[in-house]
Amino acid sequence: MPTLQQPLIVVTDLDGSLLDHHSYRWDAAEEWLELLQQHNIPLVICSSKTAAEILPLQKKLGIDGAPFIAENGALVQLDPTERMRIPADSIAYAALCQTLSVLQSKYRFTGFHDFTDRDVSAMTGLSEADAALSRQRDASEVLVWRDSEEAFEAFRAELAALNLTLTQGGRFWHVMPAGSGKGEALRWLLHQLEGEPRITVGLGDGPNDGPMLDTVDYAVVIKGYSKTPVSLQRQDLSHIYHTTHYGPEGWCEGLDYFLT
Numbered sequence: 001m002p003t004l005q006q007p008l009i010v011v012t013d014l015d016g017s018l019l020d021h022h023s024y025r026w027d028a029a030e031e032w033l034e035l036l037q038q039h040n041i042p043l044v045i046c047s048s049k050t051a052a053e054i055l056p057l058q059k060k061l062g063i064d065g066a067p068f069i070a071e072n073g074a075l076v077q078l079d080p081t082e083r084m085r086i087p088a089d090s091i092a093y094a095a096l097c098q099t100l101s102v103l104q105s106k107y108r109f110t111g112f113h114d115f116t117d118r119d120v121s122a123m124t125g126l127s128e129a130d131a132a133l134s135r136q137r138d139a140s141e142v143l144v145w146r147d148s149e150e151a152f153e154a155f156r157a158e159l160a161a162l163n164l165t166l167t168q169g170g171r172f173w174h175v176m177p178a179g180s181g182k183g184e185a186l187r188w189l190l191h192q193l194e195g196e197p198r199i200t201v202g203l204g205d206g207p208n209d210g211p212m213l214d215t216v217d218y219a220v221v222i223k224g225y226s227k228t229p230v231s232l233q234r235q236d237l238s239h240i241y242h243t244t245h246y247g248p249e250g251w252c253e254g255l256d257y258f259l260t
Ligand SMILES: [Mg+2]
Pocket: 013, 014, 015, 016, 017, 170, 204, 205, 206
């Protein structure tokens, strides 16, 4: 097991992990956040949230300036001056919405682009101001599917032909560039970080966290509300811990387990 004295990086999902699924609070994790800071251990957010949502949150968490992964791994910010889409040649958000609007003539779905801030607020429980930040997107679209399951599979196939994929988040479906995702983004980010190799600890509660949790050295699977379980490819069971608690309590439980 690693110790706090070793060179570590902690990579974390937000909703349902560091943040409570319902209240978006992280009070239970305060003590651990301080401990990480005292030991200069970077905390890398790896979330489906947008960069616009993550930046103010980083400030509140006391980790502004740290690298982060946004939009489920379709966007990485290395430092405040360098932000890029993953993969680098993927289409920008406006072009993605254009592509999706063509598909709306065949399938019934609604994207964040089509919603108002008030709509998004009603669906998520976010304030309208925060909902506005969630609609400031760079690289992926969030959608609510309103068509049949058969249509969904046809839609998925059409997206694949356009080099796009679908990822399930905590509440919505995310249309992402092929070759992006939390795992790909994290591997790219770790490759960019210079200096000595670091031991990585990852924490997440959703199926979209699987690739990230397969990429880190130690994986904490936080008990979640998703109907789809988190499935990992890795077989090193001693490096995987499933928490008994939800959200920030589970987040602390996982760090307690691997980093005592
Ligand atoms: Mg989550």
